Amino acid sequence: MAQVIQPRENARNAAATKLDKAVRAVALSFVMATGAGIGMLPQIAHAQAYSFSNVSIEGNQRVEAGTILSYAGIARGQTVSAGELNDAYQRLVASGLFEQVEIIPQGGTLVIKVVEYPTINQIAFEGNKRIKDEDLAAIVQSQSRRVFSPRVAEADAQQISQAYVQQGRVAARVSPKVIRRRDNRVDLVFEVFEGGVSEIERIGFTGNAAFSDRRLRRVIETKQAGLLRAIIKKDNFIEDRIEFDKQLLRDFYSARGYVDFRITGTNGEIAQERDGYFVNFTVEEGQQFSVGEVTVTSDLPEVDPEIFEKAVRLRSGKVYSPSLVENEIARLERLAIREGLNFVRVDPRINRNDRDLTLDVEFQLTRGPRIFVERIDIEGNTTTMDQVVRRQFEVAEGDPFNPRAIRESAERIRALGFFTNADVQAREGSTPQQVVIDVNVEEAPTGSISFGGSYSTTAGFGLALSFSERNFLGRGQYLSLGINTSSDTKRYFLSFAEPAFLGRELTFATNLSYTESTEISDEYDAENGAFGLSLEFPVSENGRLGVNYKLGYSNLVDPDGTGSYGGIVANEIAMGEIFDSSLGYKYTYDTRRTGLDTTAGVLFEFGQDFGGLGGDRNFVRTQAKIVAQKKVMNEEVTLRATLQGGALNYTKGQTRVGDRFFTDPDIMRGFAFGGIGPREIGAGVNDSLGGEYYATARFEAEFPVGLPEEYGIRGGVFYDIGSVWGLSDTSGVAAGNQIVSEAFEDRQTIGVSILWDSVLGPLRMDFTEPLKKKPYDETQSFNLSVSTEF
Structure with missing residues (x-):
């Protein structure tokens, strides 16, 4: 912290005066001067x-x-x-x-x-710890070698206090003082008392009936002070954030059909000790409206309304949401462009029916103004190239101007995650029939480097080093590389992705990896290498299709070189090095963000890989997954069902243990990796072989557990049923051994979950109990993982 240079402490105390005394002196001088002037x-x-x-x-x-x-x-x-x-x-x-x-x-x-007035010799800050001197110096208007002004100094003190208020320290006080020097100079010192953080002790709601306080507290950004109040900063009272919370509440209710929702008042009371706030939102929910009759009309002779009616997906009976109407407008305007109808605008007209609580939606096609895009100006992107921002626009210079399309482009720019702020505005161009689109952005950090070490009694010491960049060289490309090592596993990887290959909405990706592992089994070590290329592109509003090429290398190694184990694994080790070459595809359909129901969503994935393009084996590998989710009981409880399965069929060569399917907690909970499925067992042998088929069904519910919402802890229960089976070649079974679970045999587990939105990420802890298992299965009663939404 900058220090005021003092001749002597006593001299400083004698010279220092509070600024309010200086102000009073000026006022007294004014009175005396006025009186003297008039008197004389x-x-x-x-x-x-x-x-x-x-x-x-x-x-x-x-x-x-x-x-x-x-x-x-x-x-x-x-x-x-x-x-x-x-x-x-x-x-x-x-x-x-x-x-x-x-x-x-x-x-x-x-x-x-x-x-x-004296000249300011130097400016110093005392008592500040939370805000650095250089940050405070950037706030104040007073400057060294400039004339001292009491009004400016008082304003600077207010600005410093406001900076602490933004951190939730409403009790902060700032006192400016002046220290007289020779030659009519002064030192200006801002003495800061930072005070404690004024946390939000309680957030309440009045007037809400459809949704509980707990559910509404999850909507807003401001949080109550909880166990991690020293880490979580959203429990500080910041007035601007409260205003943002109001808008979040309006959007939440509006998206659920409460078109009359209003916030009639917000009350923030500070405790007597000024160390805590009590915030209450008073709301009027109104009635929930559904979609009534949906029609398309037009007064343009060249427009056929029937074509547009067939494109409308909004149906009567759905809970009304402005976002659904916006989606339909965007769809109809894109259809108009495909039909060659430029400058056609879709104006929604909403007719309210209070008797049956419905809203009739009429999409009227009208002629919009003939305005063209003159140019797109981009500023503030010091790292990111113009083309990365420009390709988020569906329009180019010379195209018809569509305000809705510009707003959607602005949202896509913000969704990139490359900028802390992105502002997109349109202004009149060189003529009234032209507009200039101004894009102002502020760059954000997009790269990360992580370095860490680990130790466990089973794996020993480990080292992890990785680098990732989401905006590589400012081109919007993704690059990731790293090394993970331990005493029994070494993995090296490199990934690269170009989201706009050839300037189109086409994602090109390549990856390269090599892994050496000695922890899979006592009988063999595994070496695996992979090289892949892929292209992914949209095929519909919610669907994407990806095609890929994969080149794989695999080898099983006898760890002691004796080949003394025998059995199926020994035969597979004897196969030596194998190269697989395959072409594949994967189709994904996802309604989680663009579906008609904000409380439900569906994810469907289906993919196949076809081996034999120059490799050692011919095969077809198929996997499918479907997930459905629904929020019930006023969105307090989330119900989720997951069905997934896979099949592996070889027409040339045979499968090995590294090719087949194994269970893990993402497929079926309650069992260790490879804990179920075909096994070779015998005297001293219990080898998990994996299966050529698998199928599982997972059913779960997540719900509040009664703890304060700010703790971020929820509970869950689940039931899983599934199986891994199938082994086409069992000729290598050692004498006296047997293969078990070769046929379909279902396993069942139940359990409870604890989900915690921790500072390290969303953690999930599963406690399981098998309902149906075999004596040779390997169970896992507890699992800790990073949870993700489907």
């Missing part, structure tokens, strides 16, 4: 006008006499009245240059006496 010029009160042949200025050191005369506005020989003399005095005081001003007429001479 009683004739001014009776004379009509005065003329001075000479003007004498006294006391000025830095300010030129001409500058003082210009502020006074009185010239030699000019005839002035008493009121004009008073105006001159006021102008000199208002200039902010003088601590004292006196105007004294003496016959034909006007004497102006001034005492200049």
Whole structure:
């Protein structure tokens, strides 16, 4: 922290004065000067006008006499009245240059006496810990080697206090002090008392019936103070955030059909100790409306409304949401462009039916103004290339201007995650028929480097080093590389993705990895290498299709080189190195963000890989997954069902243990990796072989557990059923051993979950109990993972 240089401590104490004393001195000087001036010029009160042949200025050191005369506005020989003399005095005081001003007429001479404000020698801050000196220096307007102004210093103190208020420290106090120096100089010191954080002890809602306080607290950004109050900063009271919370509440209710929702008041009361706030939102929910009749009309002769009616997906009976209407408008306007109908706009007309609580939606196709995009100007992108921002626009220079399309482009720019702020505005261009789109962005950090170590009794010491960049070289590309090592596993990987390959909405990705593992089994070590290329592109509003090529290398190694184990694994080790070459595809359909129901969503994935393109084996690998989710009980409880399965069929060569399917907690909970499925067991042998088929069904519910919402802890229950089976070649079974679970045999587990939105990420803890299992299965009663939404 900057320190004020002091000659002696006693001298400092004697010279230091509070700024309010300085202000009072200025005010006293004003009264005395005014009284003196009037007292010395009683004739001014009776004379009509005065003329001075000479003007004498006294006391000025830095300010030129001409500058003082210009502020006074009185010239030699000019005839002035008493009121004009008073105006001159006021102008000199208002200039902010003088601590004292006196105007004294003496016959034909006007004497102006001034005492200049001192010059600021240096500015220092004392008592601040939460905000650094350099940050405070950027806030204040007072500057070294500039004239000291009490008003500016007081304003600076208020600005510093406001900076602490933004951190939730409403009890912060800032006192400016001046220390007199020689040559009419002062040191300006801001003494800061930061105070404690004024946390939000309680957030309440009044008037809500459809949704509980707990559910509404999850909507807003502001949080109550909880166990992690020293880490979580959203429990501080910040007035601007409360305003943002109001908008979040409006959007939440509006998206659920409560079109009359209003916030009638917000009350934030601070505790007597000024260390806590109690915030309450008073709301009026109104009634929930559904979609009534949906129609499409047009007064344009070249438009056929029936074509557009067939494209509308909004149906009667759905809970009304403005976002659903916006989606339909965007869909219809895109259809108009495909039909060659430029400048056609879709205006929604909403007719309210209070009797049955429905809203009729009429999409009227009208002729919009003939306005074109003149150019797109992008500023603020010091790292990101213009083309990364420009490709988020569906329009280019010379295209018809569509305000809705521009708003959607702005949302896509913000969704990139490359910028802390992105502002998109349209203004009139060189002619009224043209517009210029201004894009102003602020760059955000997009890269990360992580380095860490680990130790476990089973894996020993480990090292992890990785680098990732989401905006590589400012091109919007993704790059990731890293090394993970331990005593029994080594993995090296490199990934790269281009989201706009060939300038189109086409994602190109490549990855390269190599893994050496000795922890899979005591009987073999595994070496695996992979190289992949893929292209992914949209095929519908919610669907995407990806095609890929994969080149894989695999090898099973006898760890002691004796080949003494025998059995199926020994035969597969003897196969040596194998190269697989395959082409594949994957289709994804996802309604989680663009579906008609904000409380439900569906995810469907289906993919196949076809091996034999120059590899050692021919095969077809198929996997499918479907997930459905629904929020019930006023969105307090989330129900989720997941069905997934896979099949592996070889027409040339045979499968190995590294190719087949194994269970893990993402497929079926309650069992260890490879804990179920075909196994070779015998005297001293219990090898998990994996299966060529698998199928599982998972059913779960997540719900509040009664703890305060700010803790971020929820509960869950689940039931899983599934199986791994199938082994096409069992000829290598060792004498005296047997293969179990070769056929379909279902396993079942139940359990409870604890989900915690921790500072490390969303953690999930599953406690399981098998309902149906085999004696040779390997169970897992507890699992900790990073949970993700489907």
